[in-house]
Amino acid sequence: MSPTYPSGRDVLRESVREQRRDVGLGALLASGHQVGEALVPVLIGVVIDRAVTGSDTGALLLWLGVLAVVYVGLALSFRFGAWAGDRSAVRAEHSLRISLVRRVLHPGGGAEDGRLPGALANIATEDAKRVGGVNTAVMYGIASLAGILTCAFVLLRTSVLLGLVVLLGTPVLLWLGHLLSKPLETRSEAEQERAAHASAVAADLVAGLRVLKGIGGESAAIDRYRTTSRDSLAATLKAARAQAFQSGMVLALTGCLIALVALVGGRLAAEGSISLGQLVSAVGLALFLVGPLETLAWVNAELAQGRASAGRVGEVLATPHGVTAGELSLPSEVRGALRLTGVSHGGLREVDLDVAPGELLGVVATDPAHATDLLRCLARRSDPDSGTVELDGVSLRDLDPAEMRTALLVAEHDADLFEGTVRDNVTASAPASGDSEPAMTAAGVAQVAQTLPDGEDTAVSERGRSLSGGQRQRVALARALAADRAVLVVHDPTTAVDAVTEAGIAAGLREVRKGRTTVLVTTSPALLAVTDRVVLLDGGRVTDTAPHADLIARHETYRAAVLA
Template structure:
């Protein structure tokens, strides 16, 4: 799976990659020629005391180092650009997949998705630089071997045979490196996900005195991540140690052989200097190839995690049809069976306000999930129709333009109040201010109006203010059908009654349907009809006052 992600990445960046590889290979070839050039200078200028040859040789060295420097500069620039462009593309694709209205079945939590986008996307893109580094290292070895062959065929053949054998031996550790790198990344992502969950629920944890238990869970997860990290580091250290050891042995063998040849008069002093310099230089590309093995193993492990997100099936497979013309009955649920729902029948007409009281919270969650379009068609039985068309036949964006489900859990973002309210689709300030009035959230405007800055998750607002801002955002979107789930649990009774009055008035013209899944008496009293959801189906229907008089269980559930 990881290789299937890396190969297309290399193809996408082939232009920058080709340029980067060409310059890096030129750099390594020029660097390999440095000891050779010095050896030639010794034999043809220093040993012969030829001043003209010495000056010419020095000029040649200046040119060589200029080429070497510029080739590295441009090679690194093109390779880094290719890597960063691919990392950016991977992050964007991960974000698109995570934010896809259809959802995804990767099973990763928010913190894990964040870890993949921030860390694994970058690590997987390093494969591009690894390819360039490996090509440059191979070029260095080939040029060095060719130079050694010209000095003595035995030395060149020894390098050409010895280095591949060394690399084949080091490659044996690559699968283990990949597995341990993948385990390390998974542990770190799990720890990040737990941290995100704990920070999000910190107030609740403090309220129930469970922060010490939460800290213990995080410490245990962190210890597991530490263990996996140390295991990966141990394997990498072993690989690096073996690479360095073999490097040293190869250097000693080449240098020793060259020294023996020089003592026997088979090579000159300049050639000896060139061979010793090349032997020292060869250690660098061999070390680089060892690093490439590690880097590629890590990149493949991260690519598998990225591919898990990009290639996972969508949670919901939407249809392809556009929304039909508005019908008198905007939503019709017939014999719906999902979760704890056991044959629910529900009709929501245009312009009406309906209250739904669910004795079992699981019934409410199941109903909201179906109305929000987050349940795959194969997971429920019965039919769901929007404006007369089967919900599964419509594009998800089309169905959600008709039905907007505002969940109980408030999600506000760092930014201005205007930006948070406009996220619902509304534009001009007049619409936003009218929605704030409907939600009785005028107190949020007291400091800077719509330019009031909200911190992350709206932490600088009270619980009631956050609920009212979220309600205002939903009202500002003006959906034909607005579904609210307990929108006023953090609001006092007087404000709650004001919201109920303003909400029904605001959505009366043009006629828009409002469904309130709630146990609030103020909201239920404002509803045109109230449905009682019990044991997975509608058990009673009527006005709030009639149900209070006739249904003892209803009375106990809603009166507080």
């Protein structure tokens, strides 16, 4: 999407503009279909006046042939017009979905703040589909207007009064239909909001199913989802009632207009102002009007729902980035010197920390929230409220987040795996010329592979649910090690493995990261024992720093955090 900060109207306008060729082609062909449909009753009237009334067999055959040609033309126009319209809708939906995914995955972040993953997925699927469908609605709307104008032109040629009834009645009908679509737009927006929330809650429950079973929280989770689902159902029913009311009222108004055309045409025929064939044509055109007028009512409903969905899409696309790109670049060779100066963010208070190039540093936070705040600053998912974080003397604020992450990787505790094989997950971010075997050995993935049916080529299901918690952690750690970044920050990578395996991973991690900067944010004694030194974060401040053994011996708070 071209607008940098789009509104809902921008989203709709851009969606149609990008597919203007298909929309134009579809509208042209669909208009040909509607014009052909309008000509059918006209040709029937001509057959009656010129062939049936005068018993002219030649004229009858001639006009029946013309009628057959018109039928073939309108059938082909409908077929290829519908194809072009559907293609425009699908392409617009795809383009919009790509834009949403690109925004969510943007290095600057921000789109996911305050939105559950399920809600974002709903916007990228259902809302994108509704916005894409506006292209089809525009196409059919243009075609319906073409049919109505053709009908009005023919009726004007037959009788000015009949033509004026259609020309004046149609705009009034369209205006009333637009007014009736307003409640539908509001309720459709509420419907999509509730549906997205229900989808998000369901996704969270599925993701945390094992934990819920472990703590016996299934009933509370079910109650929560039931409440959310009922809210979504209530919103859907309100939207359905609004749509039914709008469709019913427009259909009733359409019937009134058609009845008026038939009444005026009947009176003109009775007065002798028009012929029998013209009366048949007028009545046929009145019946034909049902189609395009019903289509316009449907178009109004589609536009109302499309505007509501476009507003939700626009909100995601317009979300400001969490961090902005700076103008500086990293040195050609990153040494890996990391420095925090006076960093305050969340629970962190004036944190000063220097990590030398090649150092293996442990960080113990007495409050897990403070560890999370530190990771957000190091990953540059948020900039500190005050203070600076520097890599090789360059402030992270002055770097492009994407470029920064080519040198500094933060591997968080809850990292997900992806569908594919075990090896595919490990090598997902590894350099093309890199060797992933040392990383897999260090993280203990070789042991995992021995227990799997196809070893490293065993398929992994979505989010790694086919693996145990310890297996997932080892594969995720191997992936982080295989990325071979100059600076690696790892958060609690071994909480789900046994003590013997953890000790092996600690030794392997030190070996594979030798000479490169590594920060272990953890309270694991096995991991902290292989670090060069450990920093203690207590109350959001750096209160002590020393080798692990020294802190164990002299610091009660450290002992409580690490050995409890």
